[in-house]
Amino acid sequence: MSGRLRVAVDRDACCGSGNCVRTAPEVFDQDDADGLVVLRLPEPPESEYDTVREAAYNCPAAAIEVTET
Amino acid sequence: MSDTLATNIPTYPFGNAGLEPLLPDLGPDGVGRVQLPTGAQAWLFTRHEHLRELLRSADFSSDFTRPGFPLIRPIPEDMPRRPDGSLIRMDPPEHTKFRRILTPEFMIKHIRTLEPLIRQTVVDALESMRAAGQPADLVEHFALPVPSMVICHLLGVPYADHDYFQERSRILLAWSSPPEQVRDAIEEMRAYLTRLIATRRDSPGEDLISRLAAERVATGEMTEEELVGLSVLLLIAGHETTSNMIGLSTLVLLEHPEQLRQLRERPELIDDTVEELLRYLTIVRTGLTRVAVVDTEVGGHRIAAGEGVIALLSAANRDADVFPDGEEFDLHRGSHQHMAFGFGIHQCIGQPLARAELRIAMSELITRLPGLALAVAPGDVRYRDAVVFGVQRLPVTW
Ligand code: HEM
Numbered sequence: 510m511s512g513r514l515r516v517a518v519d520r521d522a523c524c525g526s527g528n529c530v531r532t533a534p535e536v537f538d539q540d541d542a543d544g545l546v547v548l549r550l551p552e553p554p555e556s557e558y559d560t561v562r563e564a565a566y567n568c569p570a571a572a573i574e575v576t577e578t
Numbered sequence: 579m580s581d582t583l584a585t586n587i588p589t590y591p592f593g594n595a596g597l598e599p600l601l602p603d604l605g606p607d608g609v610g611r612v613q614l615p616t617g618a619q620a621w622l623f624t625r626h627e628h629l630r631e632l633l634r635s636a637d638f639s640s641d642f643t644r645p646g647f648p649l650i651r652p653i654p655e656d657m658p659r660r661p662d663g664s665l666i667r668m669d670p671p672e673h674t675k676f677r678r679i680l681t682p683e684f685m686i687k688h689i690r691t692l693e694p695l696i697r698q699t700v701v702d703a704l705e706s707m708r709a710a711g712q713p714a715d716l717v718e719h720f721a722l723p724v725p726s727m728v729i730c731h732l733l734g735v736p737y738a739d740h741d742y743f744q745e746r747s748r749i750l751l752a753w754s755s756p757p758e759q760v761r762d763a764i765e766e767m768r769a770y771l772t773r774l775i776a777t778r779r780d781s782p783g784e785d786l787i788s789r790l791a792a793e794r795v796a797t798g799e800m801t802e803e804e805l806v807g808l809s810v811l812l813l814i815a816g817h818e819t820t821s822n823m824i825g826l827s828t829l830v831l832l833e834h835p836e837q838l839r840q841l842r843e844r845p846e847l848i849d850d851t852v853e854e855l856l857r858y859l860t861i862v863r864t865g866l867t868r869v870a871v872v873d874t875e876v877g878g879h880r881i882a883a884g885e886g887v888i889a890l891l892s893a894a895n896r897d898a899d900v901f902p903d904g905e906e907f908d909l910h911r912g913s914h915q916h917m918a919f920g921f922g923i924h925q926c927i928g929q930p931l932a933r934a935e936l937r938i939a940m941s942e943l944i945t946r947l948p949g950l951a952l953a954v955a956p957g958d959v960r961y962r963d964a965v966v967f968g969v970q971r972l973p974v975t976w
């Protein structure tokens with residue numbers, strides 16, 4: 510339970526829904542030019558773990574990968 | 579294929595009798611077969627988990643010209659088949675190309691810059707409804723004009739033509755329209771936008787159609803036909819959906835006076851309220867149609883290539899595993915996992931716009947008209963029998 514969480518995003522898969530930005534704005538952003546996901550914090554602080562998991566679950570394109578070690 | 583069940587399988591679509599969607603009893607698994615008006619059959623999926631899997635899967639196509647696609651209305655024989663830019667019916671890689679072109683236009687950051695315009699449009703519409711006197715039809719004076727004006731502004735379509743395109747989009751979406759009438763409505767919308775695009779090419783404005791004509795069509799990245807199809811989609815999707823949401827949302831809030839009181843006291847509840855309204859109403863009630871392109875599985879159910887499937891969003895948004903007491907409207911629910919905008923690569927590209935319009939329209943409505951009330955008995959409200967669920971009229975006083 511107390512492991513580290515790492516996030517990865519797949520911009521090729523991203524369809525620019527913006528869900529992740531609504532859920533975890535500290536961790537995800539959308540590129541100003543193309544609207545696709547930009548990862549701000551690949552190793553987010555523990556306080557963001559729940560929102561990051563939620564963002565991955567709600568990503569329509571399955572473009573967010575969360576690994577927990 | 580389960581043709582043995584053909585005698586008692588439910589007929590789809592299930593109709594829009596009231597706020598509670600009519601769902602067939604499919605047993606605990608929530609998977610079954612349905613009979614389509616075209617005579618064909620399709621798989622029906624209703625569980626949240628199954629829809630997540632199905633709508634994210636690359637094994638299904640949105641292209642309704644593919645054999646086996648679960649059409650709800652037959653396509654008229656003489657309907658022109660052309661590659662148009664209607665991305666909602668495309669698969670990758672074509673879909674990706676059009677989706678990428680539109681993504682920055684509708685992203686949250688860009689929509690935020692439109693909020694002052696949306697607010698002004700909302701306030702003006704409310705004032706002109708007030709001036710028209712009561713009782714007034716909230717659909718005609720508020721729910722329909724606000725999203726129409728906003729999408730017109732965005733696209734560069736003259737709002738003065740709204741009777742023309744609203745009438746045609748009603749025909750397109752009504753289940754009762756004969757196929758020939760649907761075809762004519764589509765052709766007229768296309769002709770209208772073709773003329774508009776020609777005008778914008780010669781004298782461009784600051785709008786999306788002018789920009790796409792100059793930056794994408796002139797460069798050969800998109801054909802003019804494709805821009806026409808894309809514009810038809812955006813014009814229809816851009817006003818029919820949000821407008822039905824505004825009408826229905828008003829009805830639901832008036833029917834839940836205690837929650838409406840809480841929302842008036844704590845305006846910051848508006849974001850959660852909008853999400854719960856989206857979930858509870860799920861206006862794309864008919865669900866999403868797809869066809870399997872390879873033999874595949876959803877939730878352990880085998881689906882053969884060429885079989886049609888329907889993802890019933892309204893049922894997934896009432897799935898008790900995700901939304902306990904889902905048939906209750908509860909603005910404190912925190913409905914972050916709803917599928918009102920679909921799921922997968924086609925998930926609504928207009929959702930930031932729809933959310934901004936709903937948030938602003940509903941907040942201004944309930945604060946500016948504190949005495950808002952229905953002018954008819956709730957049981958007398960008539961619903962639309964259309965692809966998108968909504969009320970026909972909503973007479974109100976204030
Ligand atoms: C509350 C309002 C709205 C709802 C409930 C809604 C719902 C949906 C749904 C369920 C889909 C997925 C269709 C599919 O997967 O086959 C969709 C796609 C789409 N919506 Fe919306 N929509 C709304 C507002 C808007 C607005 C305001 C626009 C304006 C631009 C819009 C434009 C589109 C477009 C272009 C697509 C196709 C996206 C694609 O195929 O990649 N929608 N919408």
Ligand code: SF4
Binds near residue numbers: 522523527569570572
């Ligand atoms: S939620 Fe997924 S598809 Fe949407 S912007 Fe984020 S990464 Fe892209």
